[in-house]
Amino acid sequence: MSVPALATRGLAKKxxxxxVASDIEIVLPKGVxxxxxGPNGAxxxxxxxxxxxxxxxxxxxxxLDDADITVLPPDQRVRRGLVRTYQINSLFPxxxxxxxxxxxxxxxxxxxxxxxxxxxxxxxxxxxxxEILVAxxxxxxxxxxxxxxxxxxxxxxxIALALATRPKVLxxxxxxxxxxxxxxxxxxxxxxxxxxxxxxxxIEHDMELVFRFASRVIVMVGGRVxxxxxxxxxxxxxxxxxxxxxxxxxRTVREQRHG
Amino acid sequence: xxxxxxxxxxxxxxxxxxxxxxxxxxxxxxGMMNFINLAHCSFAMLGGYVTAxxxxxxxxxxxxxxxxxxxxxxxxxxxxxxxxxxxxxxxSELDQVLLTIGIVFISVAVAAYIFGTDQQPLxxxxxxxxxxxxxxxxxxxxxxxLIGLALLITLxxxxxxxxxRFGARVRAAVDNQRMARGLxxxxxxxxxxxxxxxxGLAGLGGALAIxxxxxxxxxxxxxxxxxxxxxxxxxxxxxxxxFAAALVLGISDVAGKYYIPQLGAFLIYLVMISLxxxxxxxxxGRR
Amino acid sequence: MALAEKLISPxxxxxxxxxxxxAEIVFWAAALSxxxxxxxxxxxxxxxxxxxxxxxxxxxILGYAGIVSLGxxxxxxxxxxxxxLLSKYGWGEPLxxxxxxxxxxxxxxxxxxxxxxxxxxxxLIMLTTGFGLLLAELANSAGWLTGGMDGLQGIHTWNxxxxxxxDLYGRTAYGYALAVLFVLFLLARRIIHSPFGLALRGIRxxxxxxxxxxxxxxxxxxxIYAIAAAIAGVxxxxxxxxxxxxxxxxxxxxxxxxxxxxxxxxxxxxLYGGLVGAAIFMIARDRFSGVEPQYWYFWIGILLVxxxxxxxxxxxGGLAKLTARWSRS
Numbered sequence: 001m002s003v004p005a006l007a008t009r010g011l012a013k014k015x016x017x018x019x020v021a022s023d024i025e026i027v028l029p030k031g032v033x034x035x036x037x038g039p040n041g042a043x044x045x046x047x048x049x050x051x052x053x054x055x056x057x058x059x060x061x062x063x064l065d066d067a068d069i070t071v072l073p074p075d076q077r078v079r080r081g082l083v084r085t086y087q088i089n090s091l092f093p094x095x096x097x098x099x100x101x102x103x104x105x106x107x108x109x110x111x112x113x114x115x116x117x118x119x120x121x122x123x124x125x126x127x128x129x130x131e132i133l134v135a136x137x138x139x140x141x142x143x144x145x146x147x148x149x150x151x152x153x154x155x156x157x158x159i160a161l162a163l164a165t166r167p168k169v170l171x172x173x174x175x176x177x178x179x180x181x182x183x184x185x186x187x188x189x190x191x192x193x194x195x196x197x198x199x200x201x202x203i204e205h206d207m208e209l210v211f212r213f214a215s216r217v218i219v220m221v222g223g224r225v226x227x228x229x230x231x232x233x234x235x236x237x238x239x240x241x242x243x244x245x246x247x248x249x250x251r252t253v254r255e256q257r258h259g
Numbered sequence: 260x261x262x263x264x265x266x267x268x269x270x271x272x273x274x275x276x277x278x279x280x281x282x283x284x285x286x287x288x289x290g291m292m293n294f295i296n297l298a299h300c301s302f303a304m305l306g307g308y309v310t311a312x313x314x315x316x317x318x319x320x321x322x323x324x325x326x327x328x329x330x331x332x333x334x335x336x337x338x339x340x341x342x343x344x345x346x347x348x349x350x351s352e353l354d355q356v357l358l359t360i361g362i363v364f365i366s367v368a369v370a371a372y373i374f375g376t377d378q379q380p381l382x383x384x385x386x387x388x389x390x391x392x393x394x395x396x397x398x399x400x401x402x403x404x405l406i407g408l409a410l411l412i413t414l415x416x417x418x419x420x421x422x423x424r425f426g427a428r429v430r431a432a433v434d435n436q437r438m439a440r441g442l443x444x445x446x447x448x449x450x451x452x453x454x455x456x457x458x459g460l461a462g463l464g465g466a467l468a469i470x471x472x473x474x475x476x477x478x479x480x481x482x483x484x485x486x487x488x489x490x491x492x493x494x495x496x497x498x499x500x501x502f503a504a505a506l507v508l509g510i511s512d513v514a515g516k517y518y519i520p521q522l523g524a525f526l527i528y529l530v531m532i533s534l535x536x537x538x539x540x541x542x543x544g545r546r
Numbered sequence: 547m548a549l550a551e552k553l554i555s556p557x558x559x560x561x562x563x564x565x566x567x568x569a570e571i572v573f574w575a576a577a578l579s580x581x582x583x584x585x586x587x588x589x590x591x592x593x594x595x596x597x598x599x600x601x602x603x604x605x606x607i608l609g610y611a612g613i614v615s616l617g618x619x620x621x622x623x624x625x626x627x628x629x630x631l632l633s634k635y636g637w638g639e640p641l642x643x644x645x646x647x648x649x650x651x652x653x654x655x656x657x658x659x660x661x662x663x664x665x666x667x668x669x670l671i672m673l674t675t676g677f678g679l680l681l682a683e684l685a686n687s688a689g690w691l692t693g694g695m696d697g698l699q700g701i702h703t704w705n706x707x708x709x710x711x712x713d714l715y716g717r718t719a720y721g722y723a724l725a726v727l728f729v730l731f732l733l734a735r736r737i738i739h740s741p742f743g744l745a746l747r748g749i750r751x752x753x754x755x756x757x758x759x760x761x762x763x764x765x766x767x768x769x770i771y772a773i774a775a776a777i778a779g780v781x782x783x784x785x786x787x788x789x790x791x792x793x794x795x796x797x798x799x800x801x802x803x804x805x806x807x808x809x810x811x812x813x814x815x816x817l818y819g820g821l822v823g824a825a826i827f828m829i830a831r832d833r834f835s836g837v838e839p840q841y842w843y844f845w846i847g848i849l850l851v852x853x854x855x856x857x858x859x860x861x862x863g864g865l866a867k868l869t870a871r872w873s874r875s
Contacts, residue, residue, distance in 0.1 A: 052758070078760035090758070092751040095744075098556050103748050104759040106741040112761065115742035115769075120561040122741060130556045143559050165760050295668060346855065352667055353614050354854050357810055360803070361850025368844035476840075484679070491672045521687060528680040532673060536661060539669040 003066045005030045005199035006082070006169045011050055011060035020046045022223045024060070028169065034201040035214035035231070039243060043223040044203045045087060048171050052084050053077050064169065079108070081168030085158040087177050087203070093147040097138055097157055100146060101129035104164035132160050135193065137186050152183025159190055170194070172202035176209055188212070219243070260395040267517050268510060273402035275509025276409035277471055280464030281482060282489040283416065283501045284457015290433045290496015292348055292450055297359035298339070299461055300486055301366035301479040306332040306462025307469055308370060311379040321384050325466055332462020333455040340454050345447075363479050370476035379474040401470055408467070412460070416498050429453055433496040485512075488531045494540060564739040573818065577724055581717075588716035589788075594828045595723035596785045601808045601820025602727075602734055603777035608806070609814030610738065611770050612750035613663065614671055616802050617678025618778055621651040623685065623797020625779025630698040630792035631691070638704040640722065640787050647783030648776040655775020656768065663767040666753070678802050685794055697793035701786060712788065719788035726784060730777055731817075737773070738817060746770055750815070807846070811853055813860025822861060 004027045011024040020043045028034055036044050049055040051062055053074035062070045064082050072080075092100050105125045106112040120126070133142045136156045141149055146157060155175060162170055172191070179187055191213055194200060204210050210217060210231060217234040219226040221243050227234065234240050285299045306328035313319040313327060339362070347355050383401065390399040420426035428449045431439040440446050468474065472482075485508065493504030508527065515526045580591040600622055607613040625647035632643050658677060665673055685692045693699060705711050710718040737743050745766050748756055756763040786792045795801060804827070805820075812823025834842040857864045 074757035075760050075762055078758060084758060086755075086758075090752060090755045092748055092755065094751055095747060098560070099744060100748075103741075103744050103761075107745065107756075107759050107761040112741045112745040112766070115737045115740040117741075118564050118736070118739045119741055119744060120557055120564060123557060125741075126556050126560065142556060161755075161759055289668070295671075343851070343855075350854075350858075352671060353608075353806075353810070354858065356614075356616075356671065357807070357850050358854040361847040361854070364843040364847030364850065366847075368840040368847065371840040371843075484675070487672060487675075491668060495668075525680065525683040525687070528676045528683065532676045532680065535665075535669055535673055535676070539665055 002030065004028055004063075005065060006051070006201070007063045008051065009061045009063070011047070011062065012058050013046065013050060013055060014058060019223050021050060021057070024050075024223075024225055026218060026225065026228075028199050028201060030199055031196050032199060032216060033214050034199075035210040035217045036201055036203045036220060037205070037210060037217060037234075038220035038226070041222075042220040044220055045173055046223075047220070048084055048173055048203070051171065052082065078165055081166065082171075083162045083165050083167035083169070084171040085162045085173055085175060087173040089151075089154045089158055091146045091154060091157055091161070094145050096143050096145055097133060097149065097153075097160070098126070098129055098142040100157065101132055101160050101164045102126055104161050105129055108165050129164065132163050136160050136163075136190050150183065152179045152187060155179050155183075155187055156190055159187075167198055169199045169201070172200065174203050174205065176204065176206050261393075263396070266396045267514050269396065269398060270402065271510030271513035272506070273399075273405050273509075274471065274513055275506040276406050277464055277468055278485055278489055278509050279502055279505035280409055280412065280467065281461050282486045282493075282505055283498055284454070284460050285486055286490045286493060286501040287429070287433065287496055287498065288450070288454050288457050289490060290494075291429070291436070291446075291453060293495075294344060294348055295352055295355040295359065296344065297356060297483060297487075298362040298366065298479075299359075299458065300465075300483045301363050302332040302336045302458040303461040303465035303468070303482070304366065304370060304474070304476075304478045305335060305465065306459075307465035307474040307478065308374060308379070309462070310466035311374075311381060311469060311474060314382065315380070321387070325463060328466035329459040329463045332465070333459030336458030337451055337455045340451060363483070366479055367476045370479075374476070376476055379469060381469045381474075383470060405467055405471070413498070413502055420498060425449070425452070485527075488527065492531055492534045494538075570818070573821075574728065577728075580720060585715070588720045590828065590832055592716050592720040592723040592788055593785070594825050595720065595727045596781050596788075597805070597808060597824040597828055598821040599723075599727045599730060599784070600778055600781040600805050601812070601824045602731060602817070603774045603781065604805050604809050605814055605817065605820045606734060606737070606746075606770055606774040606777070608809060609816065609819065610743065610746040610750060611767055612666075612753070613767060613771065615662070615674040616671055616799070616806060617674035617676070617681075618774075618805060619797050619799070619801035620678045620681045621655055621775040621778035622782035622785075622801060622805075623681065623792075624651045624654055625782030626786040626792045626796040627685070627692060627698065627782075628779070629783035630701050630786040633701040633703060633787070633790075634698060638702050638787075640703055640706050643703075643787060644726065644780050644783050647779045647786075649779075651779020651782070652772050652776030655779075656772035659768040659771035659775075663764055663771060675799065675802075678797070678799060682794065682798050685797060692794070693792075695794065697791055698786075699791075701790040701792070703787045703790060716788070723784050723788060726780065727821075730780065731821075734777070735817060737770075742766065742769070807850065809860075811849070811860055813862035813864075816860070816862045816866075819860050819862050826861070 006028040008024055008026050011021055013021040024047060036047070038044055046055065050057050053072060057070070060070070061068060064077070064080055067080070069077055069080065069082070095103065102119070102125055103112070105128055106122065109125060111122055111125060130139065130142065133139050136159060138153060138156055138160060141153060146154065149157065159172070159175065175191060176184055176187055188209070214231055216228065217231050218228045219234060219240050226243065227237055227239060229237070281300065281303050285296060288294060288296065309328045309331045310324040313324040314321060343358065347358060387401050387404065390397045392398070420430060428439070428444050431442065431444055432446045432449050436446055465474070465478070489501055489504045489508055492508070493500035511530060512527055515522055580588055584591065604615070604618050607615060628647040628650040629643040632646060637643070662670065662673060686694060703712050706718055706722055710721070712718045745761060748761065749763050749766060753763060782796055785796065808823040808827045809820045810823070811827060812821065813819035831842065834845070853860065859866070
């Protein structure tokens with residue numbers, strides 16, 4: 001059994017008496033596409049914050065490629081290949097798209113520590129940034145400040161920033177959130193185009209995305225993992241139905257089946 | 260016979276109460292709107308000059324001028340809030356600092372122009388002169404008044420916050436502005452009223468301060484740093500935090516000047532820096 | 547605009563950002579004009595150059611990394627007192643004095659950056675103010691070292707490069723200050739156009755995103771804070787050497803506040819903003835020097851309110867908007 005790309009054991013967190021994560025155990029094998037679903041307030045974004053190090057867990061372990069990263073600061077986790085995107089865009093408004101991605105690459109290659117060479121001299125980094133933008137159809141707007149981009153393009157830039165860090169494990173927090181139908185085609189293509197070497201976990205409410213891209217689904221409710229399985233298994237699982245539609249409907253479904 | 264430290268504590272308490280009156284408004288409005296108003300002490304200075312002018316030019320009795328100081332400061336501050344400050348609620352801290360410092364400078368210049376740069380003399384009514392001597396320690400009547408008044412106001416504030424509907428709205432807006440708006444609370448109006456109250460209290464503090472720390476055009480700048488220390492140490496949006504911080508600051512300052520005068524204000528700054536490093540949101544801060 | 551985007555390669559576009567603009571050449575040529583046009587104002591000109599250098603150093607942390615400091619004069623004062631003390635106790639060579647002042651200020655800057663850079667918003671403003679005030683109090687009490695209220699006496703600056711005498715007209719002083727300003731400006735320009743400079747802008751624009759792209763933001767901020775402190779120290783040292791006095795107001799709150807005003811007036815984050823703002827501020831203050839201080843406070847207050855409301859990006863920002871509108875129409 002090969003080492004999983006990402007694993008958590010017994011992850012727990014509470015704010016006062018509010019339990020946002022309880023005994024979370026997930027195992028992501030390399031290269032697999034996982035979707036994380038659950039009702040609002042289930043703790044999905046909290047889990048991502050815990051895994052990336054923005055929040056410190058009260059208990060539990062996080063293992064990246066079998067290395068314990070539980071106490072590692074966020075930027076070091078990124079260096080080891082654990083990267084996330086944000087549900088609400090967190091970009092650099094006045095930097096151009098090219099500058100933003102180049103910055104991410106320079107941080108990765110540690111070029112960002114040098115202050116005596118001018119930026120245009122870093123051809124490799126700039127070329128790589130441009131290639132990423134081309135792959136995400138952002139090349140025509142690469143020299144525009146981020147704040148002037150359309151919302152869909154900004155969502156793509158979110159992914160571009162993440163890809164610039166050469167992730168091994170990519171956590172996408174609702175990548176399609178707020179993107180109008182007309183602009184979502186490029187976004188879907190970008191997600192489909194993600195390299196098979198990258199292990200992906202994405203939070204989504206859009207079931208079409210879940211069914212198209214995920215090979216496995218994890219369902220979270222009230223800070224716990226309820227169930228895990230293939231999309232089909234999850235879709236027909238009565239417990240999941242109950243969570244989303246209410247217990248009465250689940251009972252009706254059961255009665256219909258047996259009745 | 261009580262040891263002299265009791266006298267120092269008493270004077271420190273009075274000074275602390277004064278600082279509280281000057282600072283509490285700033286703390287609550289900062290906590291509610293995150294708006295840094297460095298002109299807060301200008302409103303205090305305004306209250307002081309109202310009292311001084313009413314007494315010296317129109318012969319008003321001291322106690323009658325106090326409500327005027329409160330009201331004038333409150334009204335003028337709302338004028339500024341409605342016209343200038345509300346444009347900057349979303350602006351950067353630096354912009355807020357610069358705008359309000361600009362207003363401080365203007366107020367200092369105007370005060371110097373109208374009243375001159377000397378200390379304002381104040382003729383207190385005779386029954387406020389003098390002191391009680393109790394167990395060997397001198398308790399100045401004026402300071403007793405100041406402490407009593409400030410404690411009454413503190414109780415009124417805490418009572419108002421905890422037991423009135425308006426107080427509930429204030430607490431909600433401080434805790435979570437977006438949520439409060441969502442619940443239908445008119446945050447803007449609540450803020451305007453709170454701002455007026457806070458500035459009014461500062462004006463009252465300015466009036467009461469004349470006899471303790473004097474009044475001249477540089478008041479708006481000199482005491483600004485103390486107010487900011489109280490606010491940042493006590494925690495934004497916290498009345499009890501401001502009370503505690505003002506007390507600590509008042510007593511430390513008086514005790515420091517009494518026991519180790521060479522240290523000067525060094526101690527205060529050191530205490531502030533240490534406390535801020537330990538608790539950047541203030542001791543009882545909510546954000 | 548769209549055509550230009552398609553034709554220029556990404557490298558070429560970035561390179562165009564780092565090229566010298568004609569306006570910059572005009573600016574530096576104009577900086578030489580006091581020698582010909584205002585020969586009686588050379589000492590004011592050298593004071594402007596000192597303030598411009600000080601404002602430039604603040605721009606590096608405030609305009610580019612978003613660190614709002616109301617205590618930056620601490621480093622100015624440390625530099626001034628270092629150079630002054632060095633001269634007072636026998637070593638008046640100007641350039642080495644500058645180097646030592648930069649070192650002293652830089653070391654203190656780096657040390658304090660471990661605390662300062664961890665904070666933002668009000669706590670940062672209060673902490674920097676507190677540190678500045680603390681240092682001013684220390685300097686005041688250590689009268690045996692600093693001369694206290696009377697200031698440092700007995701400073702005598704040797705000839706620059708062994709040849710140029712610091713005369714009463716300020717000819718050498720201005721050339722000295724301007725040359726140092728230009729050299730350090732080139733340094734600042736290089737920093738800004740490097741990947742490190744890009745990282746600083748990233749910190750200013752979105753600090754929380756930086757760790758998510760693997761950036762050690764704190765280390766970056768500490769570095770620029772130390773560099774800015776060193777440059778501020780150099781500015782203070784030049785003042786000490788050219789005026790042959792150092793007083794407590796070189797590290798007081800007023801000086802810290804003034805330099806923030808100068809920078810914001812000119813426009814932060816534009817490299818030239820501090821220079822332009824310093825020039826305007828110092829010239830204005832010189833005009834007001836004969837008048838009652840109230841008038842100065844009044845007009846500075848009005849200026850601050852006006853700049854914040856009408857020119858949030860300073861004068862240079864306003865000019866940039868104007869030229870953008872003209873080129874579009």
